[in-house]
Amino acid sequence: MEELMRIEGLKMYFGGLKAIDGFDLTINKGETLGIIGPNGAGKTTLFNAICGVYKPTAGKVILEGKEVQGTPAYEMAKMGIARTFQISKPLRGLTIFDNIVAAAGVQEYTGIGSYFHKSHTKEIEDKVEAIIHETGLAEVANKKASDVSLGYLRRLEIARVLVTDPKLIMLDEPCAGLSNFAINEITELIFKLKEQNRSIVLIEHNLPLTMRVCDRITVLSYGKKICEGTPEYVKNDEQVIEAYLGKEDED
Ligand SMILES: Nc1ncnc2c1ncn2[C@@H]1O[C@H](COP(=O)(O)OP(=O)(O)OP(=O)(O)O)[C@@H](O)[C@H]1O
Ligand SMILES: [Mg+2]
Structure with missing residues (x-):
């Protein structure tokens, strides 16, 4: 598979808060990559640090072999990095x-x-x-x-x-707040984009949807990657189950 974007050692700190704390990721051309993780894990911050909404505290964002970290959002958009917002604007x-x-x-x-x-x-x-x-x-x-x-x-x-005409489509919770009917429509649309061999990164809390539509999934927790692999692999990972469901012996 051909690499589209590579993220190396990415950090995004807000004062003392380490929202992204040393993150590596490769996004391949034509794949649909899911990013999941509990609320506040740093998923949206990751998008913002990639897309130039924020200037990363440290680390590299490499687009087709070229370092682009810290490039302003409108320049990133011109280079084909397009994203949606969690809150529709x-x-x-x-x-x-x-x-x-x-x-x-x-x-x-x-x-x-x-x-x-x-x-x-x-x-x-x-x-x-x-x-x-x-x-x-x-x-x-x-x-x-x-x-x-x-x-x-x-x-x-x-x-x-x-x-x-994006090179990379980044979707931040496209199904948040939607009815089952509307979720199905978005799901169909994402499948259509997949058929066109587009490169997609999808943040989504709807796990069944993410599992169905993604080729690979990365799991974020407290700004760090805790698991990455096929949907099947991620679904059965102990740490992922724990991050989502909490330890059974708590409270
Ligand atoms: N501009 C900012 N200034 C300060 N702290 C921020 C800022 N943006 C995000 N944070 C903090 O960074 C952490 C990660 O937030 P982020 O929004 O990236 O999480 P998320 O994984 O997208 O969560 P959700 O699933 O609820 O959308 C949180 O603790 C959040 O409060
Ligand atoms: Mg978010």
């Missing part, structure tokens, strides 16, 4: 369609003024149209983001990622 006053158009602009961002204007080419509109269908957003395309349910907003997040 649409442009609420815009339609679903225009939200995706605006996200397309990230590739050619040259300043807030040019952001929208530049994006509205026929080519981009056609692309957005195709992504709207792919992500199942057709019936709400012309509704304002403020007027659609969370299930649609989660799919919008993924649509906004897809429109940037």
Whole structure:
């Protein structure tokens, strides 16, 4: 398998809090890698430190052989590292369609003024149209983001990622807070992306979903990797069971 990104000795400290404390990871091209771990384990922080939202305290992020740690988020986005947010952040006053158009602009961002204007080419509109269908957003395309349910907003997040032609798709709990029906829709969408041989990193608390969709899973606890392997391997690991369920003899 060909390596897409390698993370070496990554640390992200907030004062005395070691949110990520020496983390290594390889993400291969075309794989779906799951990241699981209890609340506060450092999963979102890991995304933020990779994507340039935070500058890592230490360590390397190597994208296709090139060190990119500390690169600002918009530059990382230009290099094809696209992520969704645990808390959905649409442009609420815009339609679903225009939200995706605006996200397309990230590739050619040259300043807030040019952001929208530049994006509205026929080519981009056609692309957005195709992504709207792919992500199942057709019936709400012309509704304002403020007027659609969370299930649609989660799919919008993924649509906004897809429109940037990402090299790496990073999803932070795409199923959080969704009904079983909406979870199934997201699951189908992730399977579709897998079929397209995309490279995906998925943070998810929904373990059955993660086990089903991921080729490999990494388990984080207190900022450190405690296990990594196939879903089958991870599921049966003592430390993982303990981190999730707690020690049986407690309380
Ligand atoms: N900007 C920040 N400043 C200070 N502490 C932070 C910051 N961001 C995260 N933390 C802390 O870092 C730790 C890891 O948080 P993080 O959000 O990465 O966990 P998580 O694994 O994503 O949890 P969840 O499953 O609840 O989303 C937590 O203790 C959190 O309080
Ligand atoms: Mg999180």
